[in-house]
Amino acid sequence: MIGKKVIIRNLPGKTKFITLDEVERSLSSRDLMICNDEEGMCIAGVFGGIKSGVTSSTKNIFLESAHFNPVSIRKTSKRHGLQTDASFRFERGTDPNITIWALKRAAMLMKEIAGGKITSDIIDVYPEKIENSRTEVSYRNIDRLIGKQIEKQTIRKILGLLDIIILKEENDILYLEIPAYRVDVKIEADVIEEILRIYGYNNVEISSHVNSTLTYFDKPDKENAVNIVSDLLSANGFAEIMCNSLNPASWYEENSDLDPSQLVILANPLSSDLNAMRQSLIFGGLNSVAWNINRQSYDLKFYEFGNCYFRVRAQNSIPSVDDYNERTSLDLFITGKTGRESWNHKSNPTDFFNIKSATEMVLARLGIKTSSLLKGESSKKYFAESITYMNNDRLVAETGRISKSYMAMFDIGQDVFYSHLDWDSIMKLIRKNIISYRELPKYPSVRRDLAILLDKGINFGLIKEIAFRTEKNVLREVGLFDVYESKSLGVNKKSYAVSFILRDDLRTMTDKNIDKVMNNLIRAFENELGAKIR
The missing domain is CATH 3.50.40.10 (Phenylalanyl-trna Synthetase, Chain B, domain 3)
Incomplete structure (x- = not known):
């Protein structure tokens, strides 16, 4: 040495x-x-x-x-x-x-x-002695947790057999000193567990008295809603995935899309790759996409229900339950082609509108009208192009195409389209939903089409919003069935072919009524969008 x-x-x-x-x-x-x-x-x-x-x-x-x-x-x-x-x-x-x-x-x-020979004395270095831990146990809690009243003398005897010293007994409370070698006995519940272990689980009889309570479920029923949406997505070709809720903390560090200060770090992680609770389902989903692509499965449609975890208050030296927040999310992933290759079916690459329609399908199934939500564009860097659905400044859903920087993290070489639905916000939004019934319309619908010349920066959602704001009584649907772009239209111009479905539930509409509605819509488009009717 x-x-x-x-x-x-x-x-x-x-x-x-x-x-x-x-x-x-x-x-x-x-x-x-x-x-x-x-x-x-x-x-x-x-x-x-x-x-x-x-x-x-x-x-x-x-x-x-x-x-x-x-x-x-x-x-x-x-x-x-x-x-x-x-x-x-x-x-x-x-x-x-x-x-x-x-x-x-x-x-x-x-x-x-x-046949060895001991040649030296023992040297003992023990600078700070580890003292025996102390705790308090009440007879009331022993009976409550075990489910049976055990004689006090029996409890004292068991504690003695466990080398747990009773310092004093006062007001039905035992003050105990626990030997240092019992490393897993620290608090009252640990002591009660040890008492039960020695007393014998088989000595606690099953009670013949049955208790029942009335249960009340908050509306909406979250489990039922999850099952409804899961069935819907599975019926539309999606496969459910379940990813690990533990992620590497490095995924969140220096990431402006997520807040590293709210990261929940594990005290004793299994490895550095599993040392933090996830803040988003996107990483697990992209990892699943990459895993399947690497095994020659290129056309994928995934969905995952999962919880995300946040530390909302980090200033406390001793963390408590109130310092943490848990939120439920539903995430969708689409990549590859829309279907298998076939001689009688053309298979197209998936695009932005595939993920958008899947998102709106889920919202519609839960009774949420996307027309009532404010639409915008996400500022998150994991999107190359995107659309958001907001309700009173609260995110309901965001969907779009994953950016190249995020795909490079997982070595994915084909476009991936992603949607995040804030399940907790959705549950609050549909809490007051009421299912109503009405008879089928007695009077026929009327369709009118307009070819509208617009600036390229104007999207169809804005046209739809203005239409429903202008005509609230008889306008039922607004659809886009053609987009035309050409140099002959002018610089930065495009033409939308838009359909309008009109119906009056009280009477048959006349040409005079229809023309009045369409003229009002044309004026609104001209005044607010600078549009021209072709």
Whole structure:
């Protein structure tokens, strides 16, 4: 042992260390190491080093008995992918007060079995003694959680068998001191669980008394709504996916679309790739798309219902439930072609309007009229082109084509169209929906078409909005059935062929009524859009 010293410390990050299995590993600056005067000898509580290992030629052995922080050992074990006997025990917690006894026991076994000779005294370094934990337990809570009234004398006897000391008993409350080796017993519920374990689960009889309560479900029924939409999407060729709710935190860092300060970081992650709770379903969905494309499945339609997690208040040193927020989302993904190739069917590439129609189909099935929602464009960078649906400044849905930067993150080489529906906002929106019935119209509908010359920057949604604002009584539908662009129309001009369905539920419409409505619409388009009727 170089320097005849044992030093417990952290080595600099990326330090190379060869373990007993002859594998060279790159250490983290957070890995606790047992070192000599110059270099590391063991990864503390996990694995020994090749230079400090015992071989057939070993004559002198230095024994160290220690207690390590379980969290630190677990993180180191997961970081290096090492599942050893040592890490299995240390990461679950050990008794800090038996280190000397364990050291003596090991030394005596070597002396008795291998003929060894003990050549030094024991050196004990214990700067801060780990005290036994203390807690309070009430007889009332013991009876309530176990579901049976156990005699107090029996409870005291069980606690004694568990080496749990009763410091005092006052007002039906027991003040207890729990030995340090019971690492999984800290709070009142833990003590009650131990009492029940010793008392015997089979000794708690099943009650012959049955309680029942009236249940009231808030409207709308969320589970029913999820099932309705799931059936709808599945019937339209979508496949449901369920992605991991754990993501790499690196996906959210320096990402302006999501707030890294609201990220929920795991205290003991399995790996650095699964160290944060997701804030969006987009990453899992794109990962699923990439996985399928890499296996030659190019035409995909996915949907996922899932929860997203946010830390809304990060200033508290001790987090509480109120510091976190959980929101439900429905996300859709479409890529590839609209259908399989066939001699009698032309298969076209999916486009923006495929995902838009799927989004509006879901909203319509839930009784939401998209005409009542304010439409705009998303500022999120994961969209190359998009449309948003808002209700009173609250996002209901956003849909569009995924940007190249996001597709490059997952090495996707074909267009992906994505829609995000805020399920919690939708549930609030349809809470007051009432299903109503009415008889079929007695009077016929009338269709009139207009060819409207407009600037290229004007979209059909604006035309539809102006039409319904201008005529609220007899206008039933507005549709776009042709778009024409040509240099002959003028610079930055296009022509929309728009259909209008008119119907009066009280009488048959006359030509005079129809002409009046159409003239009002034409004036509105000319005044508000600068349109010309061709």
